[in-house]
Amino acid sequence: MPQAEVFLPVPGHDAQLRVVRHGHWGRPLLAFPSEGGSAGDFEANGMLDAVRDLVDAGRVSIFAVDSMDGFTWSDNTVPTDERAARHGGYQAWLDEQVVPWVAGETGGTLDLITFGVSLGAYHAVQFALQRADVATLAMGFSGNYDPTTWNSWGDLGDATYFANPAAYVPGLHGDHLEWLRSRLSVLLVVGEGPFEVSPTQSLPQTRAFAEVLARQGIRHELDVWGHDSAHDWPWWRRQLAHHLPRFV
Numbered sequence: 001m002p003q004a005e006v007f008l009p010v011p012g013h014d015a016q017l018r019v020v021r022h023g024h025w026g027r028p029l030l031a032f033p034s035e036g037g038s039a040g041d042f043e044a045n046g047m048l049d050a051v052r053d054l055v056d057a058g059r060v061s062i063f064a065v066d067s068m069d070g071f072t073w074s075d076n077t078v079p080t081d082e083r084a085a086r087h088g089g090y091q092a093w094l095d096e097q098v099v100p101w102v103a104g105e106t107g108g109t110l111d112l113i114t115f116g117v118s119l120g121a122y123h124a125v126q127f128a129l130q131r132a133d134v135a136t137l138a139m140g141f142s143g144n145y146d147p148t149t150w151n152s153w154g155d156l157g158d159a160t161y162f163a164n165p166a167a168y169v170p171g172l173h174g175d176h177l178e179w180l181r182s183r184l185s186v187l188l189v190v191g192e193g194p195f196e197v198s199p200t201q202s203l204p205q206t207r208a209f210a211e212v213l214a215r216q217g218i219r220h221e222l223d224v225w226g227h228d229s230a231h232d233w234p235w236w237r238r239q240l241a242h243h244l245p246r247f248v
Contacts, residue, residue: 003061004105005039008097010068012089017066019098021105022048025058027248028106030098030135032065032116032123036074039064050237051244060113060248063102068093069119073147079154084147084163094127099134110134113247117141117236118200125186125209126165132183137247139187141239142196142231144205166205169212177216186213186220189239191229200231 003024007016020039033041042048042064054060068090073083103110112135116124121143128138146166148156161167172180190196190206197203203224210222223243229235 002043006101008093008101010089011092011096015068017068017093019066019101020064021061022064023055023058023061026054026060027111027113028061028063028102029113029115029244029248030063030065030102030124030127032114032120032127033067034117035067035119036069037067037120039066045233046237047233047240050241054244054248060244061106063098063105065094065098067120067123073119073150076151080148080150080152081154081157081160084159087163088159090123091127091130095131099131111136113137113139115139115141115240116143117233118143118202118231121145121202122147122165125188126163128184128186129165129169129180132180136183137185137187139189139240139243140206141189141236142191142200142202142206143188143209144201145209146205149201149205166209166212169209169216169218172216177218181217181219184218186218187223187243188220189223189225189243191225191231191235192227193225193230193235195231196229202231 002020002022004021007018009016018039031042072086114124114128114135121140125138125140128135147164188206188210190202213220
């Protein structure tokens with residue numbers, strides 16, 4: 001059973017999205033589901049059980065969120081730039097609703113870990129890049145960090161550019177880049193097995209984004225698992241259980 005859950009309104013929309021908390025103490029981890037998923041997926045797909053020892057020991061507290069992908073990146077009926085603009089509403093929900101609620105629940109200055117799998121990996125990394133003031137570690141598993149590779153069509157404008165880490169991170173410079181270098185670490189995990197290349201492009205896009213981070217001097221790790229490691233929950237459970245203990 002979750003320790004707490006809440007439905008929070010999406011700014012500018014007649015909708016509410018859910019946040020579910022597991023655990024009472026420890027470093028807060030903001031967990032994004034896979035494409036189109038819900039706040040209940042973290043527990044339903046065994047991720048909570050994979051790290052339950054850390055939760056029960058008070059080392060980590062999980063805050064799992066709903067996605068808004070059906071209205072944003074997964075709505076292929078609208079051009080990519082419109083999808084990116086809609087994603088801005090989800091970012092606003094995270095900024096204006098989720099972050100304050102998590103801060104209230106934890107009662108202190110936030111030092112978030114963001115975590116996601118598949119499309120959720122994009123959300124985890126994108127959010128941390130935008131909000132390194134509250135999220136200092138992003139963990140993306142089996143992700144693709146270039147939204148223009150997701151059934152993209154139409155003219156691409158500023159909305160797409162600033163929602164696309166593969167595009168804007170190479171252009172970061174000056175004080176802001178130095179600040180990110182001082183604040184943020186990124187862990188990219190991907191396998192070489194089924195569905196990690198086609199159709200998700202997770203393996204090539206993860207490697208490509210790791211190269212972007214390396215060129216920009218942003219702290220990161222790239223952990224590539226073997227040819228048996230698939231784009232699926234059993235592997236994500238193993239990968240989370242392997243990596244999370246050293247960060248909490």
